[in-house]
Amino acid sequence: MPAVQETVEQVRSIDVDQYKYGFFTDIESEKAPKGLDEDTVRFISAKKGEPEWLLEWRLDAFRRWQTMPEPKWARVDYPPIPYQELYYYAAPKQKAGPKSIDEIDPEILATYEKLGIPLRERDALLGIESTGGSKVAVDAVFDSVSVATTFKEELAKAGVIFMPISEAVREHPELVKKYLGSVVPVTDNFFATLNSAVFSDGSFVYIPKGVRCPMELSTYFRINERNTGQFERTLIIADEGSYVSYLEGCTAPMRDENQLHAAVVELVALADAEIKYSTVQNWYPGDSEGKGGIFNFVTKRGDCRGDRSKISWTQVETGSAITWKYPSCILRGDESQGEFYSIAISNGRQQVDSGTKMIHLGKNTSSRIISKGIAAGRSDNTYRGLVSAHRKATNARNFTNCDSLLIGDQCGAHTVPYIESKNASAHFEHEATTSKISEDQLFYCRQRGLDPEEATALIVNGFVKDVLQQLPMEFAVEAQKLISVSLEGSVG
Amino acid sequence: MNAEIRPIRTPAEQGLSGELKNLPSSGGARIVALREAAAKAFNDNGLPHRRVEEWKYTDLRTLMREALPVSSPAQSAQVEAHARLLIDTGARRLVIANGAVVPELSDLADLESGLTIQPLATALAAGGDLIARLGTLEPGRYDAALALNTALAADGVAISVAPGAVIERPIHVAHVFSGKAAASFARNLVVLGAGASLTYAESFEGPEGVAYQVNSATEFVVADEASLDLVRVQEEGANALHLSTLLFEVGKAVKLNAFTFTSGAAVTRTSLYARLNGADSAVSFNGAILLKDRQHADSTLFVDHQTTGCESRELFKHVLDDSSRGVFQGKIVVRQPAQKTDGRMMSRALLLGDDAEMDNKPELEIFADDVACGHGATCGAIDDDLLFYLRARGIPLKEAQSLLVQAFVGEAIETVANDELRDALVERAEAWLKARA
Numbered sequence: 001m002p003a004v005q006e007t008v009e010q011v012r013s014i015d016v017d018q019y020k021y022g023f024f025t026d027i028e029s030e031k032a033p034k035g036l037d038e039d040t041v042r043f044i045s046a047k048k049g050e051p052e053w054l055l056e057w058r059l060d061a062f063r064r065w066q067t068m069p070e071p072k073w074a075r076v077d078y079p080p081i082p083y084q085e086l087y088y089y090a091a092p093k094q095k096a097g098p099k100s101i102d103e104i105d106p107e108i109l110a111t112y113e114k115l116g117i118p119l120r121e122r123d124a125l126l127g128i129e130s131t132g133g134s135k136v137a138v139d140a141v142f143d144s145v146s147v148a149t150t151f152k153e154e155l156a157k158a159g160v161i162f163m164p165i166s167e168a169v170r171e172h173p174e175l176v177k178k179y180l181g182s183v184v185p186v187t188d189n190f191f192a193t194l195n196s197a198v199f200s201d202g203s204f205v206y207i208p209k210g211v212r213c214p215m216e217l218s219t220y221f222r223i224n225e226r227n228t229g230q231f232e233r234t235l236i237i238a239d240e241g242s243y244v245s246y247l248e249g250c251t252a253p254m255r256d257e258n259q260l261h262a263a264v265v266e267l268v269a270l271a272d273a274e275i276k277y278s279t280v281q282n283w284y285p286g287d288s289e290g291k292g293g294i295f296n297f298v299t300k301r302g303d304c305r306g307d308r309s310k311i312s313w314t315q316v317e318t319g320s321a322i323t324w325k326y327p328s329c330i331l332r333g334d335e336s337q338g339e340f341y342s343i344a345i346s347n348g349r350q351q352v353d354s355g356t357k358m359i360h361l362g363k364n365t366s367s368r369i370i371s372k373g374i375a376a377g378r379s380d381n382t383y384r385g386l387v388s389a390h391r392k393a394t395n396a397r398n399f400t401n402c403d404s405l406l407i408g409d410q411c412g413a414h415t416v417p418y419i420e421s422k423n424a425s426a427h428f429e430h431e432a433t434t435s436k437i438s439e440d441q442l443f444y445c446r447q448r449g450l451d452p453e454e455a456t457a458l459i460v461n462g463f464v465k466d467v468l469q470q471l472p473m474e475f476a477v478e479a480q481k482l483i484s485v486s487l488e489g490s491v492g
Numbered sequence: 493m494n495a496e497i498r499p500i501r502t503p504a505e506q507g508l509s510g511e512l513k514n515l516p517s518s519g520g521a522r523i524v525a526l527r528e529a530a531a532k533a534f535n536d537n538g539l540p541h542r543r544v545e546e547w548k549y550t551d552l553r554t555l556m557r558e559a560l561p562v563s564s565p566a567q568s569a570q571v572e573a574h575a576r577l578l579i580d581t582g583a584r585r586l587v588i589a590n591g592a593v594v595p596e597l598s599d600l601a602d603l604e605s606g607l608t609i610q611p612l613a614t615a616l617a618a619g620g621d622l623i624a625r626l627g628t629l630e631p632g633r634y635d636a637a638l639a640l641n642t643a644l645a646a647d648g649v650a651i652s653v654a655p656g657a658v659i660e661r662p663i664h665v666a667h668v669f670s671g672k673a674a675a676s677f678a679r680n681l682v683v684l685g686a687g688a689s690l691t692y693a694e695s696f697e698g699p700e701g702v703a704y705q706v707n708s709a710t711e712f713v714v715a716d717e718a719s720l721d722l723v724r725v726q727e728e729g730a731n732a733l734h735l736s737t738l739l740f741e742v743g744k745a746v747k748l749n750a751f752t753f754t755s756g757a758a759v760t761r762t763s764l765y766a767r768l769n770g771a772d773s774a775v776s777f778n779g780a781i782l783l784k785d786r787q788h789a790d791s792t793l794f795v796d797h798q799t800t801g802c803e804s805r806e807l808f809k810h811v812l813d814d815s816s817r818g819v820f821q822g823k824i825v826v827r828q829p830a831q832k833t834d835g836r837m838m839s840r841a842l843l844l845g846d847d848a849e850m851d852n853k854p855e856l857e858i859f860a861d862d863v864a865c866g867h868g869a870t871c872g873a874i875d876d877d878l879l880f881y882l883r884a885r886g887i888p889l890k891e892a893q894s895l896l897v898q899a900f901v902g903e904a905i906e907t908v909a910n911d912e913l914r915d916a917l918v919e920r921a922e923a924w925l926k927a928r929a
Binding site: 432 | 545831841843844845846847849851853854858860863864865867868869870872873
């Protein structure tokens with residue numbers, strides 16, 4: 001297996017410093033005044049040139065947010081977030097909107113190049129021709145704004161709309177107005193409400209009826225500025241009979257202070273549509289003593305609104321100091337399907353509380369949850385999930401499998417599933433195991449000449465294989481590397 | 493979500509606070525202080541509601557509409573007529589009616605050597621070593637049912653088995669309620685010395701059509717290498733509210749096997765807290781819960797592995813007919829020193845009624861790496877293929893269902909070691925199925 005070979009090499013090549021995306025790009029930026037009040041919300045809205053209804057929507061969210069308490073039920077422990085000490089808007093300074101990629105600040109392009117994200121279509125094409133893979137359209141979000149979206153023309157030919165959400169508000173207000181907040185309501189939870197008030201950018205995707213999106217769509221999020229929070233909002237609508245695969249990646253510089261990331265992702269799948277959403281989350285996790293790192297409080301939810309629709313979430317969570325994230329599916333349409341595949345790796349002092357919700361409302365709905373948690377160092381890794389069948393969810397089916405692997409005796413792995421069935425014909429199965437890497441497996445590998453770290457990487461790769469297989473090919477390779485990097489220093 | 497201002501106290505909470513003004517006074521300074529602390533905890537925290545995670549599915553604020561006055565002693569003739577559970581098992585029977593021991597119905601003669609049985613009221617009055625153990629087991633967090641029991645229970649049984657004593661004949665404590673609607677509180681204490689062995693059975697029953705309340709708590713202190721078999725049968729009247737708390741402190745190399753059969757009461761909550769303090773113990777907690785109509789039963793387990801090499805097994809089977817609701821919450825905690833822990837938890841539910849509901853929450857909380865822990869949970873209707881197989885052989889539908897249900901709960905009942913008690917349980921399950929057909 002060449003992929004495994006690659007993992008082993010990756011492990012060997014890593015130095016003490018594990019986080020290679022920790023650099024900072026010195027770019028002049030324009031920020032909103034520090035702190036959060038109605039003026040900040042108005043400032044962001046004005047910067048984006050938003051219509052009146054959206055400003056009102058934001059202000060309504062902000063007023064509600066002020067009355068909401070911060071949720072405390074998750075198994076994560078963090079110092080209070082100084083909401084008034086953050087910048088809620090930061091944009092790289094540039095002259096008027098860039099007409100083409102060539103007008104973008106070369107520093108930003110260099111940043112993305114360093115991250116391995118080819119923004120120039122030409123380069124992308126060159127790279128792709130040599131590997132023979134498929135094309136990927138990228139929307140790059142730098143702090144609060146989207147800096148470039150590639151392959152726009154080619155997508156437009158297929159009728160696919162892929163653009164920053166701030167642009168979509170201007171160009172397709174009817175779609176945004178109809179769907180924004182329809183899956184994650186403004187008042188859904190503390191962090192989603194905060195996001196609704198101050199969201200700055202994110203991607204908007206609309207796939208028209210019967211269209212199979214010709215390429216994978218991708219967004220790359222980068223937090224660069226100090227003391228900023230990133231609040232992006234993604235809205236994907238797959239109209240009847242369409243298909244789209246969407247990828248998301250994230251990184252941030254290494255800093256001593258914590259940074260807040262509170263995103264909202266809404267997916268809407270109409271009849272016979274399918275959305276595949278993959279995430280590789282690699283925000284800066286903080287140093288080995290738990291200093292710095294991103295607080296990742298994300299609300300992701302998909303609504304299988306039409307019959308026979310399907311939403312599939314795949315996530316590889318390796319970064320962030322705190323992860324609080326439950327990508328969910330509302331299975332509203334009859335015969336709709338929800339899937340959740342997750343690898344959550346925690347090392348150092350990271351805390352992960354992640355899982356999913358599968359809410360069965362329609363008839364003959366089915367869902368599948370495969371979650372693999374790996375805890376190393378002094379981290380805590382929690383799976384928290386809900387599977388529920390409504391009274392009318394006849395013949396609902398769920399299969400859940402969550403396995404946890406512990407590496408070292410200072411970490412914790414926890415499983416908190418809620419399984420609620422209100423319909424006798426619903427069939428739910430749940431299984432969970434927690435164990436460490438077996439001595440026998442390690443012995444077997446070491447006998448064949450692998451050192452403990454290589455052997456661990458090999459076994460872990462086998463452990464997470466079920467989920468890796470669900471990732472698009474380009475991502476799978478990256479994710480595999482990431483897994484070995486994340487576990488660096490955890491053995492011995 | 494949290495940090496909410498406590499809403500107005502419910503009539504039940506106000507009534508209970510009223511009852512808590514007259515605490516029993518027996519048992520010396522330590523016991524009196526325990527009662528006062530428990531009463532204060534209740535007055536501060538009140539009844540649990542769905543925002544309290546451990547009571548998420550059993551909202552006592554809603555389910556317990558009113559507080560009833562603490563029950564007065566029952567007439568022994570009535571009690572005798574009511575007490576019918578586990579009578580033919582050959583066990584030594586002790587009867588507790590409305591929370592107080594009935595001496596004339598309790599067999600306290602010819603106690604085996606090493607066995608001491610006292611009504612708790614007597615033991616409290618006398619004081620001594622055994623009473624020093626009462627109230628020493630703590631769930632580690634506020635539990636409203638236990639707090640009320642600690643504050644208001646004045647009687648029950650106190651049993652101790654001397655180190656090394658093997659008591660062959662099972663002890664059966666029959667809790668019976670009779671008379672007008674009231675609240676009864678009983679507290680039991682069972683202490684097993686090192687290497688001792690005991691089979692202990694508890695049963696709960698009462699009249700149909702009376703909305704009475706039963707709150708029972710039993711503490712089990714099981715010393716090193718002792719062996720305890722616990723069998724419980726709860727068949728309260730259909731309008732009753734039943735709250736039980738079981739607390740276990742387990743030493744090293746202990747064998748503990750507990751089984752609960754539940755088919756009674758409108759609302760049942762059984763909380764079980766087990767602390768595994770010694771190495772290499774093997775514990776198992778199993779249950780069969782058969783519900784119909786609008787019954788609600790909640791089994792909540794908290795198994796705390798504190799040291800190495802212990803094995804824990806949980807198997808719970810729910811059969812839910814009509815619009816009944818079953819709740820299973822099981823939490824296995826494995827602390828950092830508890831390496832080599834082997835924990836397996838399984839909850840399976842069979843939904844017979846279209847409106848039945850099952851809520852499962854099996855939790856693992858693990859801080860040690862060298863462990864093998866797992867849990868499973870399933871729920872669903874009876875497999876159509878199995879039904880078809882039986883019906884194709886000429887067995888009518890109801891009978892086929894009964895056979896399959898019997899096999900389903902049988903797996904849990906099988907775990908009971910004592911033959912007579914196991915047979916009695918099988919018979920109770922069959923009676924339930926017969927009543928259904």
